[in-house]
Amino acid sequence: MLRTALFASLCAVPLHAQDGGQLFTLYCSACHGPDGKGATGGAFPPLAGSPWVAGDATRAVKVVLHGLHGEVEVDGRTFNLEMPPQGGVLPDDQIAAILTHVRSSWGNKEQPVTPEFVKATRDATADRKTQWTAEELLKLHPLTATKPPIANLLSQVYQGEWQKLPDFSTLKPGNVEEEHSGKISIAKAGFNESFGMVWQGDLTAPEAGEFRFRLDADDGARVLLDDKEVVKVDGTGPMDGSRGKEGKIELTAGAHKLRVEYFEFHGQEGIALSWRGPGIPSWRNLSDKPPKVGPDPIxxxxxxxxxxxxxxxxxxxxxxxxxxxxxxxxxxxxxxxxxxxxxxxxxxxxxxxxxxxxxxxxxxxxxxxxxxxxxxxxxxxxxxxxxxxxxxxxxxxxxxxxxxxxxxxxxxxxxxxxxxxxxxxxxxxxxxxxxxxxxxxxxxxxxxxxxxxxxxxxxxxxxxxxxxxxxxxxxxxxxxxxxxxxxxxxxxx
Ligand code: HEC
CATH class of the missing domain: 2.70.98 (Beta-galactosidase; Chain A, domain 5)
Incomplete structure (x- = not known):
């Protein structure tokens, strides 16, 4: 219905390629918001400040041509929605105008996109019949480095078999590794059974106040800020949201010492952590995987x-x-x-x-x-x-x-x-x-x-x-x- 209404108004008032802003209003703002922050209070992903529209424009052109579905992380927030393809409705010059507008609005400062560039991408992906997944696109066109959520993040791996969180201070760790992504991840642990990991880094509270942390793990994990335990998931079990826990802590504005401890017993493994609070209005990932955000407890x-x-x-x-x-x-x-x-x-x-x-x-x-x-x-x-x-x-x-x-x-x-x-x-x-x-x-x-x-x-x-x-x-x-x-x-x- 939306598409028909938009199409009708498009026929009534022919628009030219240079009307990037108006084309954006017609074709994108219903979902991404007139201010680019994501419509309906950020329920849709933002284009303002999105690394997806920065750097190499091929990624964004492909999203507009064929759409996107499945899990996608934008600026530390995870969405799992559907963007319908727009390539059938929008000619190359209009896509170029829209993306040029997007890449130069709301604080975005990126190079313009030419109709020739869009045409080349359209030709190269002519066989594409389905929406992209974020994973596919990121393999082809990785994001340009963005600010890591956790600064100065280091990790250490421990070997051992535990069914409850051990006292890591008594154990012998492996080498210290730098985690440049600034995210809690076990991808490079080198083990998938019987191991533990400890991360340490700096987490910056944008403002003072109460912050909430959501943690889930397979098997156990806990989070400490300035040496104070904030949230813990102990014992063994899956990471499907059923064991996930939430904890909160008062923080002053500025950097705080973050420590995350984790162990894996047998079987599946993973850890997921996110936070929100003053200056962070919706859940932000601190790990490469987002915790399943369930309904608020009743x-x-x-x-x-x-x-x-x-x-x-x-x-x-x-x-x-x-x-x-x-x-x-x-x-x-x-x-x-x-x-x-x-x-x-x-x-x-x-x-x-x-x-x-x-x-x-x-x-x-x-x-x-x-x-x-x-x-x-x-x-x-x-x-x-x-x-x-x-x-x-x-x-x-x-x-x-x-x-x-x-x-x-x-x-x-x-x-x-x-x-x-x-x-x-x-x-x-x-x-x-x-x-x-x-x-x-x-x-x-x-x-x-x-x-x-x-x-x-x-x-x-x-x-x-x-x-x-x-x-x-x-x-x-x-x-x-x-x-x-x-x-x-x-x-x-
Ligand atoms: C019907 C709603 C809808 C419309 C219309 C729409 N999008 Fe999207 N867009 C989405 C959704 C939903 C996602 C995330 C999809 C997912 O979760 O996999 C997305 C993702 C994106 C992304 C990658 C993620 C990000 O936030 O940077 C870009 C870039 C994008 N859209 C650009 C556009 C542009 C440009 C237009 C207009 C030509 C447009 N979209 C029109 C819903 C829409």
Whole structure:
């Protein structure tokens, strides 16, 4: 529709090659903005100050002739859009006039482009039927050097196998390399398994204020400014946005010491970092790959001292999960498939941004810390059925399960304090029948302190009253007789 309207006005008022500015308004400004900064507040890439229109003009001529699609980085920002080809509509002299205008406006100071030059490029690419990708064009016509995002960047490679960020200060590094691109990149590491890397350089804050950093890595990485940790992604896992983290820091205007640490365990590898803040209004890449910029987090939190329920796909448990976030910073995910709380954790509850509008793709991991996976298989015999849950006036849940003619009630409430978070769990068996064995945990090392006290893994202690617990090959089992009630206290160490 846009194209037709533009074409109609073009026919009504014939334009000459020299009207570069007017042709630009007609053919380019809808997307690139009348001021060349990218229309709709920079949602489209800028031509003002773009290295893509600087230096060798062949690159820009090809973009206009055949269009561009896929990921492209312009001035530290990554776009992944479509520019339709314009070569069918625009003759050589008009393309030359537009690009001459673009190359000499909004602070751009480049040589004019002649119709002959456009014709030569058009002839040389006559076979081209598809839009270009940035990668193809940059191979043919590399960008002229631009200011590196990180000044004086040096890197060092470390060899070793880690599953968590090591203390690099105790390790022996390889040679110091200069990174002239000024970007965090593992392209020249020389390894793709079992290695680490540390970069150091100067990052300049254009103004004083709060800056945000987005980091993602396969496997782990952290970012320090002036020796203060700003953001960390630890442990092993993919770089698909699901583990990415954001951190923030107050900076004065001027240069700051940036340090980035990274390790790769096995499999895929990569690191992605970007930042924004005063004077940097949209995310700027500090790495050769951009982090997947997800939606801003929508934290789900307990309100007015009442627990909150989240029913959606939660990573680490089964599809029919019920998440409960309690006041006091303890949380659980109950599996209605396996009939028990499979995950418990402290701190923030859930980030709902992924599933806000619909049941979006993938599972959402817990937003907080100290996640303990208690179990992942059925907690009760096959004939047990989930009967739903009830909330008390403060939102504390009681899950109920029917086992033949008996009902097992499983209640959870927060205990402890912010410094020492804990859960109080009450399990009681109602009705007539035989004793029931309930799987409390599996695959977590159990240390028995007494008949009533156990250590569960490294993070948790468990105290039991009113029932016996049995430890069978790292499976902790609770035996309940009809009419019996057991009280369990889970406490983070
Ligand atoms: C329909 C919208 C649209 C129109 C019209 C359009 N462009 Fe683009 N242009 C884009 C998009 C979108 C990209 C980035 C494509 C991507 O993400 O791969 C782009 C990329 C570019 C680039 C490379 C990146 C950069 O920002 O420097 C240049 C140069 C460019 N366009 C020039 C032009 C010129 C000159 C015109 C007018 C003849 C024009 N474009 C018309 C949408 C458009």
């Amino acid at each position: 934290p789900v939190e307990p309100q007015n001292g009442r627990a909150v329920v989240y029913r959606n796909f939660i990573a680490g448990t089964t599809p029919r999960a019920i998440g409960i976030g309690f006041p006091g910073g303890v949380n659980l995910a109950y599996s209605a498939d396996n009939l028990t709380a499979e995950l418990i954790w402290t701190g923030a509850f859930m980030d709902a941004s992924r599933h806000w509008v619909e049941r979006g793709q993938g599972d959402q991991p817990p937003a907080g810390e100290n996640v303990v996976k208690l179990s992942g298989s059925p907690s009760l015999p096959k004939d047990a059925r989930f009967r739903g849950y009830k909330l008390d006036p403060t939102g504390n849940p009681t899950f109920s399960v029917q086992i033949d003619k008996q009902i097992l009630l499983d209640s959870w409430k927060p205990a402890g304090s912010a410094q020492s978070p804990a859960f109080l769990r009450t399990l009681s068996l109602k009705g007539q029948g035989s004793p029931v064995e309930f799987l409390l945990s599996e695959k977590l090392p159990v240390q028995k302190a007494s008949d009533k006290e156990f250590g569960l893994g490294n993070d948790l202690s468990l105290q039991a009253e009113g029932a016996t617990l049995e430890n069978r090959d790292s499976k902790l089992v609770l035996k309940l007789a009809p009419g019996q009630t057991a009280t369990l206290t889970y406490r983070w160490k």
